Amino acid sequence: MLTYTIRRLALFVPMAAGMVIVTFSLLLLVPGDPAAVLLGQEASPEDIARLRMALGLDDPWFARLGRYFAALLQGDMGRSIFQNQPVAGVIGERLGATVELALAALMVAIVLGFVLGIAAAMWQASWVDTACMLLAQLGVSMPVYWLGILLMLAFAVQLGWLPSIGRGEPLLAAAGMALAGNPGPLLKSLSHLVLPALALGVNSAAIISRLVRTSMIEVLGEDFVRTAYAKGLRRPRVIVRHALRNALLPVISVIGLRFGALLGGAVLTESIFGWPGLGQLTIAAISQRDIPLIQGIVLTYAMMFAVVNLLVDLSYALIDPRVRLG
């Protein structure tokens, strides 16, 4: 298992390097000058030229790329042009918020997805099935940001049940305070989390519910489940012990596959709900042409992608003994 993990992580290096090169090429081609954006409309052309020189933007591309990789090997992601701080720090400030949102959305997706999927499978071909699957279909068919604005309109503006925007204390910190006897921040953090997590998670919930339904129906028809029934096991137990366990596999693989979609969706969700995460930072960095920051964010995405996929594969082995890692 350990050697497997190491080998898998080694694959991350060419992927990350490739992503950096792709990003670098895109940034080389994209119109717009970070120096001119930084200095604003009122800056003189001389000042802009001087800043370009200072930032090394006029150097040949291979020199810039080489410099970037050389620094990277020493663990230095560079400085954000706009925030004038180390890139790692800028990203670190935002990463927690996005991970929190993505995990919460995943929770929403799994809970909703399993409830709908199991209900549909158990009452297969009944109106419950139709209703659940129609809901799921609508869930995948809605533009994420539209859903977000509609949710905000309904639950924050019209009903006033939940805050419309922003984030409370980081969830972990708030949970710590709750353990120390102060539940206020935790409740506040959770109330801020509900709408964005829902908006982001519904899409994946719909996909998961369809998968759960399919694999459960498949499994419910298989020999060992029939055997389980024959042995006199009761229905809920069969579902949980056998059918659900088998349904988990494809669902987990989908979670891995959809992680990129979730992060992409987070870009929209974050900007609608004022969630201070990586998605908003990405949009800002692109719209400022903050080259080192964009590169750093891309590397972060690469790392998250690698870690999530590793976790998915490892959990495969845990859930299904038939899968051997090698």
Place this chain on the structure above:
Amino acid sequence: MLKRALRNPSLVVGGVLTLTIVLAAVFAPLLATHSVDQMNMRARFAMPSSAHWLGTDNFGRDLWTRIIFGARISLSIALISVSAAAAIGSVVGLVAGYFGGWVDLLLMRITDVFLGFPALILALAIVAVLGPGVLNVSIALIVVFWTEYARVVRSATLVLREQAYVSAARALGASHGRIIFREILPNTVGPIIVLTTLGLGTAILSESALSFLGFGVPPPQPTWGWTLAYGTRFIRGEPWLSIVAGMAIMLTVLAFNLLGDGLRDILDPRQLSRAGRGSRNSTTHGS
């Protein structure tokens, strides 16, 4: 086959909806009740009436006309991007899976690179480079979409190349090209068709997300994405615009998804789910 198809409600509903939308797009000039870009600032945000079946937009333009002409743009982007992505991705997957070894390794590492980016952000960056427009948005979506096909087709190919009939063809001295395109490709068509149908919906959603962020097909083209992006900004005062555009997108995506699900049921469902599962594993092991 046809009987089975007609008994599949997803397929029937999805098919009929898709057909309706495609026909509306194709015959948009005949179905239009107004000119696409005729503005009337005194009739902005009108509700549906006999003159304007779906009401009017933020410039007083007829929404029905804009929506059916918008269908042309949305469907074009979806068709261009998904079919090109399917073609590119399938070839990559076939080649990687068939030859294996370092070819497979190289191609799959390249696939990983593109898969590592959040799709929306990669697409946005490409539109920023190329500039907005129908073709450029399509290109951006091709770059984002092709990886999925590459992986699914590759894992299907890995299974297929060990089949007896492939070995037989090889023993008979068939060229690689012949084996890949004549023997293996036809057997991967099922998953490709299903992925393509589902991908059409994703493409339409992606175009609208790009428009919301200002990187879609810019006005005055009557795109659904911009209409919805405008609509969400007017949502409190005049929600109608957002509802019409949102519903147009939702119904179309729904149509493609139902169609895709239906096709999946018809075209051996187990093959695709196994291929999908396999793709996950094979990248896992891929080395």
Place this chain on the structure above:
Amino acid sequence: MRRQHLLAATCISLSVLAAPAGLMAQTAPTTVRVGLDVDAGTLDPRLARDTSAYRVTDLIYDGLVRLAPDLKPMPNLAKSWENPDPLTWIFTLRDGIVFHDGSPMTADDVVFTYQTILKPEMNAPLRALFTPIAKIEAVDAKTVKFTLSAPYSPLLSYLEMGIVPKKAVEGGADIGLKPIGTGPMKLSRWDRGSRIVLTASPQYWAGAPKTQELQLVVIGDNTARAQAFEAKDLDVIQSPLSPQDIKRLQGNAAFGNAVTTGLGITYLNFNTGDPAVSDPRMRRALAQLVDQKSIVDDLYRGVDQVAGSILLPSSWAYSATIRQPAFNPAEAGKALDALGWKDTNGDGIRDKDGKKLTVTISTHSEDPNRVQTLEFMQSVFQQAGVEAQLRISDWPSFSTGYVQKSQHQVALLGWLNIVDPDRLMYSQFSTNGPLNWGKYSNPELDALLDTGRKSLDLDARKTAYQKAAAIIANDLPYYVVSYQGYQVFYAKSLGTLEVNPRGYLRNVLGMAAR
């Protein structure tokens, strides 16, 4: 009737809220929450470049002068100043001012602030405004002398920029992140991308503000920010707002509202170096096809005002008699006919020598109102037989990659913070001026702008700028579409709020004192 009900309901809910609040008044700080459209990039006033940074640093720092609502410079950290000659400005500083870290503010800090902003490697966005300063010296602890390389009367308006502490900055303090100023508020917490929390500075020289805490919450999307305000998650929101939200908010009795003309314009930049629009007659004809009133009333819903000339109505230089061409499609049609552009092939588009009359109009996608304006303009142009191609891209591509490289024909964009006419005209219209992206050149205008910059006599400046504005209104290197309006909405529970044309928030502090 209905409004009364609403009012009654509000009163009840307020009194319910007020009960526990009243009990806690001794301990709980009075907090005001304000929406921001973007996070501040830095809190170092020398490097401020976005509106949020301006608005926040204005609370944390003080400048030598502050600008009155009519933009006249008033004493602030400097209690007085004099000009022994046009090249010399001597400022006398107020006594007893201390920075938030307890250190006293002296002439050295002023000298340090302006010396550093002038350093090219500092990369200060506003450096160009201060380049006429040749030398800055501390005459004594309370006196600062500015020596100029050429007379430069607008300087005083720009000296509102915050003074930073020399000792702390030289000691390595990063005031971009942890600001230290002399202003009424100091930073207590900054969650990047999310919110900035300021608390009152008890030692503020003009008296500590009553508002104990000011939370500035970042919500990028205008509609979402307005919704957060309506959901009572914010107490104050201000421009930029979506015009479509404004009417609705105005109808809500729980909210106070104030409007004023801001310090910005939205304008069309004609590239006079491009053959398509190099002829002033062509520019005038196109300008007559810009339906300012519909743009301002329908698209901006009355927030912005129809512009008459390049001079702002709030400026001392304004004259209502100087007028650019107004919307007049019939006149425009005649002018285009006279220029030889006629629709000879009946396709609805004018042509000449077998070429269609086409212009490319561009703007950036971040501002949906500008995109709408372009879409609308295109439609009107089309009816007049002018084919308009739209080019809409994101800000860096549009601004730094296109307009600033003089690749445009007609571009829709804006200028902000026009505290002095010089700031909108000198670099923009002088022959080979650094911001003259439209390549306009007119020796007569050059001379007038030079007079305006150098003269210390307000009447002489006024005359020069009015003559300059008349030339611009006739020649149209710029066509000013609108004067940008500034809007603020606030919870009425906070009292009544004065407006500040730049959205500066000191009035919010005073407001909460009730």
